[in-house]
Each structure stands twice: as C-alpha cells, then as structure tokens.
Amino acid sequence: MLRIREIEEKIAELYPEQEMRCPTHLHIGQEAISAGVCANLSNNDYVLSGHRCHGHYIAKQGDIRAMIAELYGKVTGCSMGKGGSMHLLDLSVGYLGSSPIVGSTIPIAVGTAFGSVMRNEHSITVVFFGEAATETGVFHESLNFAALHSLPIIFVCENNFYCVYSPLSVRQPENREVYELAKGHGIESYQSDGNDVCEVYELSKTAIKKLRNGHGPIFLEFMTYRWREHCGPYYDNDLGYRTKEEFEEWEKRCPIKRFRQFLTTSKIVDQKEFKRIGNIVNKEIEEAFTFAKTSPFPNPELLEEGIYAS
Numbered sequence: 001m002l003r004i005r006e007i008e009e010k011i012a013e014l015y016p017e018q019e020m021r022c023p024t025h026l027h028i029g030q031e032a033i034s035a036g037v038c039a040n041l042s043n044n045d046y047v048l049s050g051h052r053c054h055g056h057y058i059a060k061q062g063d064i065r066a067m068i069a070e071l072y073g074k075v076t077g078c079s080m081g082k083g084g085s086m087h088l089l090d091l092s093v094g095y096l097g098s099s100p101i102v103g104s105t106i107p108i109a110v111g112t113a114f115g116s117v118m119r120n121e122h123s124i125t126v127v128f129f130g131e132a133a134t135e136t137g138v139f140h141e142s143l144n145f146a147a148l149h150s151l152p153i154i155f156v157c158e159n160n161f162y163c164v165y166s167p168l169s170v171r172q173p174e175n176r177e178v179y180e181l182a183k184g185h186g187i188e189s190y191q192s193d194g195n196d197v198c199e200v201y202e203l204s205k206t207a208i209k210k211l212r213n214g215h216g217p218i219f220l221e222f223m224t225y226r227w228r229e230h231c232g233p234y235y236d237n238d239l240g241y242r243t244k245e246e247f248e249e250w251e252k253r254c255p256i257k258r259f260r261q262f263l264t265t266s267k268i269v270d271q272k273e274f275k276r277i278g279n280i281v282n283k284e285i286e287e288a289f290t291f292a293k294t295s296p297f298p299n300p301e302l303l304e305e306g307i308y309a310s
C-alpha cells in the first residue's frame, strides 16, 4: 500500500513538469483493494484491470521501473513507451494488462480463466474494475459465461461511488446494491469495506481458496473512495460534484493510516521498522524515476512493431 501511495504521490508531484504526457488516473485512497487481494496471488495467477491500474500492477509485483518509464513514453517502458499509464503489463508476474475502455478487460479476463482451465493450469484470474463497468453490456455477458462454465475468476469491483463526475444515484437504481447484480447471474457475491486491508485480505483469501478447490466465479465489491480528481494529479473538490464533508469523511478512513494504527497498537511493527520500510520504498521510487528520465525515447522505426493491424 505504501509503495502504491508513494509512487502516485511522486507522479502527482512531477506531473506538472509535463514530461509525463499521458493521462493518469491515480488510485490514491483505494490502495487496500489491490494490496489486499494481490497478497493472495502467485506469479502463476493472472490479473487484468482498467484505466485506474497503477495499484493493481504494483501489487501484482509489476516492475515499477518499467511502469514509470512507460508514463514518460520511454522505450524501456512496459509497453515500449507507446501505451502510457493506462496500458501497463508485466507478463513475467502474470499482470496481463490494462485498457482504458471501461469494462473491456472483463471479457478478456473471462477468456483467460477459460484458457487456464482448458490448459489444466490451476491458475486463477482476478479482474479489477470500477463500479461503472457494471453498467456495460459486456459485464453481464462475461458474468453469464463465467457462471455457465464455472470458471476460476474473481471479479473485483472497486465501488468509489463516482463515474467521473456522475454519482451512483443518477446511474443505478437506489434499492439495488452493485454486488446483487452478480447474484442474478448465479454468482456468489460479497460486499465489504475496501479501506480496511485486513478485511480485503481475509475476504479475498477465502474466495481464492475456494477457487483453488474447484469453486466457480466469485464477485467481490469493495466500497472505497478516490481522493484526487478523476484524471490528473490534482484535487477537484472545488467543482461541486461531491461535498468537502464527504471527501473528509473518507480521508479519515485512509487505508494506510488505519493499518499503521492497527500494526502499532498490536505491537506488530514499531516506528523504527516503519521508517526502514519507508526508506526502502523511497529509494526504489527515486531509482525508478531516474531510470525513466534517463531512458531513451523509442526509435521511430519501432512505431509499427507490436501492433496487430498492418
């Protein structure tokens, strides 16, 4: 969680230099979901996600130097500098990719789970998406297919209540919870606090264990909140689509602060150890930004490499 938070704070700090030219959707405030779920996965398991993908990539142990280089458009980036913040991938750790088209990686993840069953691989697939993805048609087709074939896939919905500036109240019926949609497709489904990393960890651990024992798909909805503007490094509470009170209420529920408090009061981690972890993380981040800034841009000859259309 700390690694995700610190990297994104650094991105926010340096973004105004205009050297990172891609749009970027920060995950600050939502870190417990990526960290808590991915802590239960191995390199043989697969993860896919969407536009707000930094946290998922980092929690799945994606190479952070290649991620930062990608944001700087450098050839050493994980998409050779052609994709930017919303096209991350690291096949070596099973992070199969992200795409900005809302809902688009959900059917790809279902295909991944189907493929691993056909190859008798025993891997499981996790797909992360925002609650607005549940409003796409392909979400329902994917859940139907996953349920029909009892596929080893966890659908993780990060419900931060907003789709850009539109609250859930203008998008979905008031008397129906998002996780109940999955039940309609015959999929076991749970809702939990996405800002409590222990809850996220325990719930996903139980779900993943079930899948490893042959259980079909499970849907997890985690309630959370995006702190920064929808896209970009700044805060946008002045726009008026959400209240200052609401923002402050969620800021108090900071997943990192809560976990730090728990670790301190339970005497699991002391201040010295927090400092040591913080130093390691900051050193990694400094190195990643230096690597990105000093890497070359792609040679124009690479323009047509790695594309499907001729």
Ligand SMILES: Cc1ncc(C[n+]2csc(CCOP(=O)(O)OP(=O)(O)O)c2C)c(N)n1
Pocket: 051, 052, 100, 101, 102, 103, 129, 130, 131, 132, 133, 160, 162, 163, 164, 226, 230
């Ligand atoms: C199919 C499609 N429609 C619209 C957009 C524009 N868009 C980009 S992100 C986004 C918001 C998605 O909200 P949600 O899924 O809740 O994720 P969040 O941004 O809250 O993390 C929208 C509408 C898009 N990228 N793809």
Ligand SMILES: [Mg+2]
Pocket: 130, 131, 132, 158, 159, 160, 161, 162, 163, 164
């Ligand atoms: Mg949302």
